[in-house]
Amino acid sequence: MAPARGPGGKEVNVHEIDRSPEYNDFIQKLTAFHEKRGTSFEPEPRLPTMHGHVNVDLYKLYKAVIDKGGYDELNKVQKAWGQLAGELGMYYADNKGMGQLSFQLKQDFYRYLAAYWIQDCYGRDPPPKEILEQQSCASKHGPVLTRTMENFKLSARRPGEETPTRDERPAESTPTSANRASGRLREAPPQRVPFQPDTGPSRQTRNVSSHHNTPSSNTTQNNYHGNQAQQNHHHLPQQHNPNNPLHVIQAQQAALRGASSSFTPANSEMASRLGDPFEPRPPFSVPLRPVNTPGNNPVEFAKRQRLLKAQTVGFGNVQALARPVLPPAGYEGPNIYTRCLQALRSGIPAEQAFALNHLVKISYERGDKYKFDSFLGLAEGLIEKALEIGGLFYDVEWQFSYSGDQDNSNPSILDGLDGTPDIVERIRNLAPKPVLDHLQPADFSDRLLRITEAVLTMRNMVMLHENAVYMSEVCSLKDILCIILHMPELEMLVEIKHFALDIAEQVTPWLNLDSNDPLYRTLLAQLDSSDRGTILTALRAISRISMNLEATNKLQGVPAVVLQNIVNWLLLNDEELMDACLDFLYQYTAVVENVESLLEAVNMENVVPHLVRLLAHGAKRVKDERILQPEKKELCTEEVPPLPFDLHEKLRNTDEPTRCFQWLKTLFEEDAESHITQIAIWQAYQGSFGALAGVRSNLSAADFIRNVSHVFANARAQIIRGPGEVQRFIIEGIRARTVPCHYETREEYTRCQWQVVKGAVPKRCNQFFLGGEQMWAHVLTAHLGVLVGEDGQIENKEISTSCDWTDCVKYPTPRVVKLAELTRHIKTHVPSSPKRPQQDGAEPASKRQRKSYITPAKTMSLTWEKTVVTSDERKPNVEQAAGIPLSAVLVLRNIARNVVKTESEEELLKKSETGGESGGWNEKLFRPVMARLFEVMTENKALAGYITSLLHLVQTED
Known part of the structure; x- marks a missing residue:
């Protein structure tokens, strides 16, 4: 499973x-x-989200709403609930789904948390449940925090109690954009009264109300009067006449609908407010069938009178012709589903062509809801239509018998209850017809097209889980699949054979097939094909046998040529085919007898190394930098490092302000978060040059401070208040360097850490030198007392000394050692000289200069192999192995577990006892690849657990 992603395509955390x-x-x-x-x-x-249904964490929701100001404040902001849903990890890619999600989230807070929020945060008694929880959050009853019974009654006042102005209530036919923007629900449209035809006689009774007195002779009167009478029907009381058929029908319909709303007072003080939110069931139309009466059908009654008189006078053999039953008014016939089913079962070619054409479309477009169990006889009709394919290519007319008494003498009669066990032998004994592959008559092509459409309809329908389970119980389906897959090898039958294999792939997980089952043998025969699609679908169908049942798929009786083909297909660069072959081998090697057959059919010493190579299929080298110690920043101090001796010699004779500029570049650097006091930096400058003889400085303190801003653009002089309200004059934006750097080359100097005084408080040399050569020469001459000749040569003599470099443990005490050996050791403390760029277009060293006050982080680079992984829905942060590497290691584990239980293992052990190669099959198969297995276990985290269990099986000694 891929990671969860939000609308922007970024990985998100799903709400939990x-x-x-x-x-x-x-x-x-x-x-x-x-x-x-x-x-x-x-x-x-x-709540439904784009990642599936999630359970809402009410505690997180409660805290998030309080952080945003509460329920009432959140309702004032448009789309605030949708934004809150996204922050909580609930997402939808479309606006419609997001709107529904945000409304349901708002409804959950309103129903379960609103009253508790009022009591918990404000210490008030929440409004009664009749005006809070029992009302919808989309109702316009005002904020819940200030909702009382009085303002609730005012906001819930019924229509007619007061007349709203045009600004207060817009017309119902013109929905305002404010309602849509605020996310409130639209008002329900007014209820429509269904049309009820007048079925009363044309002759009116005396006591009928004038509002319903509409003679048939006045049908051409003005429409206005008809509409006015229809409106008066809803407002004026009517006289009830039990003898009037119209009143009888209206009374029956009123009894079905319940009490009429016209008798409920619009403004009743005694009415309960609890019934306001109830929405009555909308009226439904009742189909009416006219009844023959002497008034509306006198011709029919006159005919009946004549027949009675004829029978009375002696014509007893005269019989009235039965009048056909008329369909109800407005009835347009059966729906398309029923019509297609009846047309398919009718046997009429034209009707079947119509039915199959529409069934293909219905099964493709409505496959998620079109089920066999809702249309009884549909599956049998499609199978019987597909059975006609036998008559096109063989001299046989297949028929299913559902009597239970199977007659084996007639090969054309198939058992429709339990399936035909010898269907394959019957097909082989048939005499084929001479059929041309690319030239057929029109009638032949039409029949084959209808048969293909019937099989395609079944294929589309079994893609639904319920239909696959249903078809697995229809035993005649296995016979028709065997018949189709054993048809001649013609190009015109390639399509229908692929449809049959697709049906088998979806149905076999619910079937328990043994090695003698005709469908099982038929699917194995397809593995001898040269069609890649046929091989793929057949392998998947075989591997999924009994997958959803408790029975074990033993996969016995697989021919040796099929096993050799599967091993050869593993060598192809086809991931889909390799995946199907590994799934088959995983099911096959789970049985000990099958492992014995595999050892006899193929050379396992070549198969196992290839399976080990597949452990790295699609692997990528991943490099990761792990931080051992984080980056560290030194604290800012007022201590300025001393000026190196070589720079002091250069700067002492330099004129101002150049000397000031170069001195600042050498000992200071920019840092926006640090500062130094003006007196400290001025004293450091005076200490570097002012106390030495022969150095003259005519630079004042004010000019020096201004020069700092010229050298460092971000440095500025400021006045701050220190402890005790004491003013401090500082320069912000710079800090003293930990080690000096050359003002031209920007190379850092190195501090000499030779201890000149040992003891409880050691004293170091602390002189700065540029480059390792100057440092090495300084240690030899100043600390070891070695004299260098005029030609630069040093005599390699024995000296008695120790290495006093800080933290050195090589020569802690004085000892006699050759000078060459000692100098080689001292060079380990001296840093090497940096390489300077020689090209003219090289980047200046100043741009690559790191901050001296920052100690870089210590990191370690890790490199490993990463194959295809997936994440568990319950543990999304844990990566699990998947794909071809996982299937390969599972097959290897089955082989290592079961190969020691075979008879070949005993024979191999007997040979080792008589002088042959020691060890069993595991030693023979896995010993050459042990190094690679350990490497994969070390570098592939997802496969480490599987490889460990494999090595445990391989290295376990009996």
């Missing part, structure tokens, strides 16, 4: 419940609150 102690305590308090209040409470409501 954090069952912390705080969460459990909050849910307990919330449950007690709702029990006391008498309202329903669901601790973990479910």
Whole structure:
């Protein structure tokens, strides 16, 4: 499974419940609150998101709403609930789904947390449940925090109690954009009264109300009067006449609908407000069939009178012709589903052509809802239509018998109840017809097209889980699959054979097939094909046998040529085919007898190394930098390092302000978060040059401070208040370097750490030198007292000394050692000289200069192999092995586990006892690849657990 992603394509964290102690305590308090209040409470409501249904963490929702100001404040901001849903890890890619999600999230807070929020955060008694939980959050009853019974009654006042102005209430036919923007639900349209035809007689009774007196002779009157009478029907009381058929029908319909709303007072003080949110069931239309009466059909009654008179006078053989039953008014016939089913079962070619053409479309477009169990006889009709393929290519007319008494003497009669066990032998004994592959008559092509459409319909329908389970119980399906797959090798039959294999792939997980089953043998025969699609689908169908059942798929009776073909297909650079072959081998090698057959059919000493190579299929080298110690920044101090001796010699004779500029570049650097006092930096400058003889400085303190801003663009002089409200004059934006650097080359100097005074408080040399050669020469002459000749040669004599470099443990005490040996050791403390760029276009060293006050982080580079991985829905952060490497290691583990239980293992051990090669099959197969298995276990984290179990099986000695 891929990682969860939000609308922007970025990886996101899906909302989950954090069952912390705080969460459990909050849910307990919330449950007690709702029990006391008498309202329903669901601790973990479910919401639909683009990643599936999630359970809402009410504690997270409660905290998030409070952080945003509360429920009422959140409702004032448009799309605030959708934004909150995204922050909580609930996402939808489309606006429609996001709108529904945000509304349901708002409804959950309103129903389960709103009353508790008022009591918990404000210490108030929440409004009664009749005006809070029992109302929808989309109702316009105002904020919940200030909702009372009085303002609730005002906001819930019924229509007609007061006349709203045009600004207060817009027309129903013109929805405003504000309602849509605020996310509120639209108002329901007014209820429509279904049309009820007048079935009363044309002759009117005396006591019929004038509002319903509409004679048939006045049908051409003005429409206005008809509409006015229809409106008066809803407002004026009517006289009830039990003898009037119209009143009888209206009374029956009123009894079905319940009490009429016209008799409910619009403004009743005694009416209960609890019934306001109830929405009555909308009226439904009742199909009416006219009834023959002497008034509306006198011709029919006159005919009946004549027949009675004829029978009375002696014509007893006269019989009235039965009048056909007319369909109800407005009835357009059966739906397309029923019509296609009946047309398919009719046997009429034209009707079957119509039915199959539409069944293909329906099964493709509505495959998620079109089920066999909803249309009885559909599966049998499609199978019987597909069975006609036998008559096109063989001299046989297949038929299914459902009597249970199978007659084996007639090969054309198939057992429709339990399946035909010898269907393959019957097909082989048939005489084929001479059929040309690329030239057929029109009638032949039409029949084959209808048969293909019937098989395609079944193929589309079994893609649904329920239909696959249903078809697995239809035993005649296995016979028709065997018949189609054993058809002649013609190009015109390639399509229908692929449809049959697709059906088998979806049905076999629910079938228990033994080695003698005709369908099992038929699928194995397909593995001898040269068609890649046929091989792929057949391998998947065989590997999925009994996958959803408790029975074990033993896969026995596989021919040796099929096993050799599967091993050869593993060598191809075809991931889909390799995956199907490995799935088959995983099922096959799980049985000990099959491993014995595999050892006899193929050379396993060549198969095992290839399976080991597949452990790195698609692997990528991943490099990761691990931080051992994080980056460290030195604290800013007022201490300025001394000026190196060689730079002092150059700068002492330099004029101002150049000398000031070069001195600042050598000993200071920019740092926006640091500062130094003006007196400290001025004293450091005076200490470098002012106290030495022969050095003259005419630079004042004010000019020096201004020069600092010229050298460092971000440095500026400021006045700050220190402890005790004492003013401090500082220069912000610079700090003293830990080690000096050359003002031209920007190379850092190195501090000499030779201890000149040992003891409890050691004293170091602390002189700075540029490059390792100057440092090495300084240690030899100044600390070891070695004299260098005029030609630069040094006499290699024995000296008695120790290495006093700080933290050195090589020569802690004085000892006699050759000078060459000692100098080689001292060079390990001296840093090497940096390489300077020789090209003219090289980047200047100043741009690559690192900050001296920052100690770089210590890192370690790790490199390993990473194959295809997936994440578990329950543990999204844990990567698990997947794909071809996982299938390969599972096959290897089955071989290592079961090969020691075969008879070949005993024979191999007997040969080793008589002087042959020692060890069994595991030693013979896995010993050459042990180094690679250990390497994969070390570098591939996802496969480490599987390789460990494999090595445990291989290295276990009996």
